[in-house]
Amino acid sequence: MRNPTSSSSLSSFVASSKSQKAERAPVPVVPLSEFGREMQAGLARSPRSISPKFFYDAAGSQLFDRICELPEYYPTRTELRILGECAGEIAEQVGPNAEIVEFGAGSLTKVRLLLDALETPKRYLPIDISGEHLEAAAERLKADYPALVVQPIAADYTMPLVLPAPMAGSGRRVGFFPGSTIGNFEPDEALAFLQLAARMLRGGGLLIGVDLVKAPERLHAAYNDAQGVTAEFNLNLLRRANTELDADFDLDGFAHAAFYNAPRQRIEMHLVSRKAQSVSLNGERFGFEEGETIHTEYSHKFTVDGLRALAVRAGFRPGAVWTDPERLFSVHWLAA
The missing domain is CATH 3.40.50.150 (Vaccinia Virus protein VP39)
Structure with missing residues (x-):
C-alpha cells in the first residue's frame, strides 16, 4: 500500500483539496438594488409575485407607450x-x-x-x-x-x-x-x-x-392584444432582471397570461413557466414547476x-x- 504521507501523495492530496475548494467556492453575492431585493423576495414567496412598478425601465416605458x-x-x-x-x-x-x-x-x-x-x-x-x-x-x-x-x-x-x-x-x-x-x-x-x-x-x-x-370580453382583448405588445411588455420584466441583476431567465421558457377575475372585478396578469426549470438570481437558485406563475399585475x-x-x-x-x-x-x- 502506498504511504499516504509520501511526498507525491501529499502533493496530489493538496492539489486535489485546492481543486475541490475552488469547485465549492460560493458564488459572490453583491448588494442588490430595490428591484433586485424585491425580485429576490418575490421569487422566494408563495405564490410568487413582483410589483408592477418594476415594469417601467426605459424599454418597459416605451412598450407601454405602444400599448396605449x-x-x-x-x-x-x-x-x-x-x-x-x-x-x-x-x-x-x-x-x-x-x-x-x-x-x-x-x-x-x-x-x-x-x-x-x-x-x-x-x-x-x-x-x-x-x-x-x-x-x-x-x-x-x-x-x-x-x-x-x-x-x-x-x-x-x-x-x-x-x-x-x-x-x-x-x-x-x-x-x-x-x-x-x-x-x-x-x-x-x-x-x-x-x-x-x-x-x-x-x-x-x-x-x-x-x-x-x-x-369581460372587452377587458380580455385589451390585455391580450393581437400584436403581442402586452406580452412583450410583461416578459420585459424578466429581460430587465437578466440585464440588471445578472439573472438567467429563459425568456422562451415563460408565457404571458392575462384574464379577468369577475368576482374580484380585476384583470390578473402573470408570467407562466412553460416547463420545469430553475433560475439563478444573485447566487440563489429558484425552481419552477411547469405551469407555475409569477404574478406581475392586478388591474382593478x-x-x-x-x-x-x-x-x-x-x-x-x-x-x-x-x-x-x-x-x-x-x-x-x-x-x-
Whole structure:
C-alpha cells in the first residue's frame, strides 16, 4: 500500500483539496438594488409575485407607450377624449395659477390637454420611477411650454416624499393621476395611496382617471392584444432582471397570461413557466414547476360609486365625474 504521507501523495492530496475548494467556492453575492431585493423576495414567496412598478425601465416605458396606441386598448384613447371634451369644466375645478403634481407621469402626454386648458399654470411636478424616461419627456415638455416651470422628480410616488415648497403666487396644488393606475393597487394599498395624496394635496385636489367595470370580453382583448405588445411588455420584466441583476431567465421558457377575475372585478396578469426549470438570481437558485406563475399585475376595475366611496374613506370630498358615452372610463375630481 502506498504511504499516504509520501511526498507525491501529499502533493496530489493538496492539489486535489485546492481543486475541490475552488469547485465549492460560493458564488459572490453583491448588494442588490430595490428591484433586485424585491425580485429576490418575490421569487422566494408563495405564490410568487413582483410589483408592477418594476415594469417601467426605459424599454418597459416605451412598450407601454405602444400599448396605449393599440386598437384593443381602449383606456388611453377614451381618457384622452374625456380630458379633451371636458377640459374647460376641469379647469374650473382646478382654478388659476395651479401647481400640478402628476403621479406616475410616464411620457407626459395626457397632462398637455390639462395644461392647455388651465389658466396660467405655475409649475408642473411629474413623478415617475423611471428617471431616464422621465427626464427625456420633461425636456420635450419644457420646450413646448416655456412659461411653465417643469421640475421632474425621479421617485416611487407610492412612498412618502417631500415636495418642493409652493411657488410664490401659486394657486392650488392639484394631483393628476390618469390611466387608472389606482387599479394596480390592492384595495388596502389603493386606500393608503389616496390617504397619502389627500395629505400631500390638502387645500387642493386630485384629478384621477378610473377604468370602469364592463364586459369581460372587452377587458380580455385589451390585455391580450393581437400584436403581442402586452406580452412583450410583461416578459420585459424578466429581460430587465437578466440585464440588471445578472439573472438567467429563459425568456422562451415563460408565457404571458392575462384574464379577468369577475368576482374580484380585476384583470390578473402573470408570467407562466412553460416547463420545469430553475433560475439563478444573485447566487440563489429558484425552481419552477411547469405551469407555475409569477404574478406581475392586478388591474382593478371600479364603479363610479365604488371609487367615490373609497375617496371619502381616504379623506377626499368627491366632486364632478366625467365619463364617455359608453361608460368605459371615468375621470373624477376629488377635493382635498
